[in-house]
Amino acid sequence: MVKHKQEHYLRGFPLSEGIAIGKLYTLAQYEDLVPPIEAINSEDVDREIQRYRTALSSSRHDLEKLQEALSDDEGSHEAMTIIDTHIQMLEDPLITTFVEHKIKQMLQNTESVFCSVMGEYEKRFATIDDTFQQRLTDVRDVSQRILRHLHAKPEERHLPENAIIFSKELVPSHTAEASVSRVSAFLSEMGGLSSHAALIARAKGIPYVANISMECLMDVEGDIVIVDGCLGQVILNPSPATLEHYRKMKESIFSDYQKLLHDSSHASETQDGKTIEVWANIETLSDLNHPQFALAEGIGLFRSEFLFSQKNIFTVSEEEQYELYVGMIQATRHLPIIFRVFDLGGDKGVVHEAAFEELNPALGCRAIRFLLQEPLFFKRQLRAILRASVEGSVSLLFPLITDLDEFRHVKKIVKEVQEDLTQEGITFAHTVPMGCMIEMPSAALTASALARECDFFSIGTNDLVQYSLAIDRSHPRLHHHYKPAHPCMLKMLKMIVEAAAPYQRSVSICGEMASNPLFTKLLIGLGIEKFSCAPRHIPVIKKTISRISYKEAIAFADAVLQLDSAEEVEAILLQEGSSSS
């Protein structure tokens, strides 16, 4: 293995964003914990069983303590559910009575009996479907915990401050137990966006990059490494200049964040006075209580489908919807709201009873396509929104519009709903702006036709990248091809902005690009004047805007548009991000 003396960039897959600088610390692996087999006498059986019961009860105690600690954290509801399952596992007859029975039968030390039982169990797992395989991680998590309690513990290595924890595979309790004050990032060889460990890391705000090969890290244990959870890269042997750059970036993000939290009056305009609006993406009513929501100038994307459970979204009545929407509008203290109609299907999963298995859900009957095929369901929501709109300033947004024909079809349905309401003598808002989500290449390329007939655009960058590059970003082997910085994206963004300009249509951006400060200057330079992101990202984006010169941003975007490769674009964004911070 060559010792990398030079700065070395490892490209991984970002699972949780943020930047960390710290010392690498490798966790012992499951396989490392396999104990030697020792025969025991029948008179030792009781002692072994007692030892096993103590280990189980200590494990249970750990998990209960962990649950208690998590209950104080915001956003750790998911983590608590997972830990709850782990507690159930400790009571599983396979773990309790079966292992005890095997100790008596095999007359071996508890550790080896336990490992052989778990080994047999894992073999059963090996034959089943992939989606369930992931759950094996949870089982391993619990068995590692039990084994740790059984071991006559070798002295635990001291966890360095700002530890960057690496493990071949991270299990949920690794991320759940991590204290934000000691652990600064996670790295692993395996793991995906939907893994439980990643979910918990995101909830706690700890950066996490997966798909990092263990071999590359062998020689740098204890060394300082940089983890960039935004770009998904790890930098080994960072040069003093790189360290300085990341240190500054981290500090400025942190201090700005602190400052901004106390400065909600901060106007979001560039250095040279160009106003850029920052709105919030909202999923649930509780998001409205998020402290950073106060900084938003409006709700740029209200994902209405999140208000209802998958089960009752198809049965919820117009009245129930109406009341929820009115409550929502009142709770926002009259901020403008862009209501995106139910966006179902694709990665959100169609759960309708009539739904059939789709070979290719991302290209299937999702979003507006689904609504147009279920007109009664679609109209019920439209009626509720139009009626509620009397209470505030509401716009309608339609997801995954393909082209003008489809948008005209949508408008026709809205018109029918309005006519019905008029006939029935029901009060509703007569002029509700209607916008298109631009998230398909076909819509981007024909944006000028859409601009003529709709009132505004909202660019969904996640889907636009997915459909432009034909990449499933959760694909374990292809995720690195998911490149928002791809030149084709930048050209399309430019095209969309230019298509909207002659008709003075507002263009906002609401995908993940909107919440990544590395893209802010470029997006402003491309002509985006409205960003919409989750409340927790608002402070950073607002601060980034305040440091940008609008004039420079335009020149910068022109220069970046000349680049031919995504790698070149990423490199220049990074360089720019560091020099401006």
Next chain:
Amino acid sequence: MRLTAVAKVRNRLGLHIRPATAIVKMLQGFRSQVYFTVRGQTINAKSIMSLLVLAAQKNAKINIVVEGEDAEIVMEKLLKGFENEFGE
């Protein structure tokens, strides 16, 4: 008493970790033995680890056997649970 019934998994992701946990918790405190059979494989439904290894997908049909003095109430709760996707 021994009762049998067939239930369909409605949960989108099948009997994954959340509904499996809900089933085990629901059965706690009842005396009956509960067995699930899918594709010829029979497991003890009071064991979370066995439920996970069962890997029942959405729309899978599960043969339920409940045996014991409180079988009736257990079966009723289970069928209701499958119906409402175990609260998911």
